[in-house]
Amino acid sequence: MTARIYCFANQKGGVAKTTTVVNLAAYLAAAGRRVLVVDTDPQSNATTSLGVNPRELNASLYDVLVEQMPIQQVLTVTDQLGLDLAPATTDLAGAELELARHMARERLLARALKPITDQYHYILIDEPPSLGLLTINGLTAATHGVVIPVQCEYLALEGLSLLLETIQQVREVLNDRLVIAGVVLTMYDSRTNLSQQVVQEVRQFFPNEVFQTIIPRNIRLSEAPSHGQTILSYAPGSPGALAYQALAHEFLTRQEEPQQR
Ligand SMILES: Nc1ncnc2c1ncn2[C@@H]1O[C@H](COP(=O)(O)OP(=O)(O)O)[C@@H](O)[C@H]1O
């Protein structure tokens, strides 16, 4: 196998990048795929959400990107069978500056992942809320595209043109395979007209990219990370769990049978 690599990007914080990465990853693993989550955010939310304490780590993605440590040395297993993690620590906050001094500084993550692509079906990269060098590294490493989570709230599309410009630049200069693999609508509240308006707006803006599956606002999804669990183990019957399970199925259909699009 050769891993399909996706990055999950939106420079807006709090739009459910991390929630989408860890829960989609859990359901892809539950569907029998070998999955790696790569946490590139210094806030380490994906790492803690998967039950790993960044303070107890001897090495993390920082060492891989800045010190060229082989990535195999930082991979950890998670409670979910088939789901591994390349964890982040707060060290990464300083990495942007240190990376700037490296040759081919935009390709460090792509290079680091090469030796392990035959070990996974899917590699999902969780990006920080910025368009800095860490995010550029994720976009450059993504062989099968970028997934953009969009929160169903006022001004949902604001800032997206800057993200799209960045994607276009990366495509031209660093990664000509970079496509938009999908747009995920998150934190949908069926009680508000606003949520429904945003869905319409985003579908108009991205006529082919938006996933049918919409992730509802669900308290269980926000509780699971503090227990170090994915929604699949924390509350598998909750609306949030069912939504991410449906998203995983839609994702697999789209990605593994692309002729159906
Ligand atoms: N569908 C949802 N329902 C309720 N809370 C959510 C949902 N998705 C995400 N959250 C919560 O919203 C906050 C931001 O989500 P997060 O995934 O960390 O966003 P990002 O990675 O884009 O910054 C977190 O506290 C998370 O638990």
Ligand SMILES: [Mg+2]
């Ligand atoms: Mg995050």
